[in-house]
Amino acid sequence: MNESRxxxxxxxxxxxxxxxxLFSEVDGEEVLLVGVKSQSGKIYQIKIELSEMYxxxxPNAFIVYPKGLKNFKGKRLPEFSHQMHILENNSKGVQICHFLPGNWNPNQSLYKVILKIKVWIEAYEGHLKNGKPINDYLQC
Known part of the structure; x- marks a missing residue:
């Protein structure tokens, strides 16, 4: 990311x-780490990977804390799920689909990415209560 950005x-x-x-470098890659609190008071950490082209x-965005997010039934979230807006679930964390690729443009900000992840978190906590997929909470 350039200095002015x-x-x-x-x-x-x-x-x-x-x-x-915190802007930091993890495994040779520039990242943004952000702590957010849900409406229920739970703490989550988001990691946003910033390529040289940001x-x-x-950017890719992951929930990295808490680790091992579970679904309504107590099982590990899937590795990929359209209904749950998950792109990956691996050692990096749960990668969240925050923008459709065609909707991304350079005028978007990291703040907006964080807000979209926070909305995902609220939908995820709703899913934990009633089992409805995250897709039921979000309009795409």
Whole structure:
């Protein structure tokens, strides 16, 4: 990410996620780590991978904490699920589908990615209560 974009993104994140975000390097890759709290009070950590092509290229976003997210029945979330808006579930965490690729453009911000992941988290917690897939909560 270039310096001017980093300044832009940091200013927005400081306003809405003060003291809950960190730009870092993990395994040689630039990432943004963000802590969010759900309406129920549970804490989650989001990891957003920032390629050298960000913001032209859409970033990947993962729930990395808590590890081993379960479904309504107490089983591991699937490795891929359209209904659950999951792209991957592996050692990196649960990769969330936050934008359709055709809807991504360089004017989107990391703040908006975080908000979409937060909406996913709220839908996930709804799923844990009643078993409905996340797709029932989100409009695509």
């Amino acid at each position: 980093l300044i832009f993104e940091t200013a927005i994140l400081k306003r809405y996620f003060a003291n809950r975000f 913001p032209i290229e859409m």
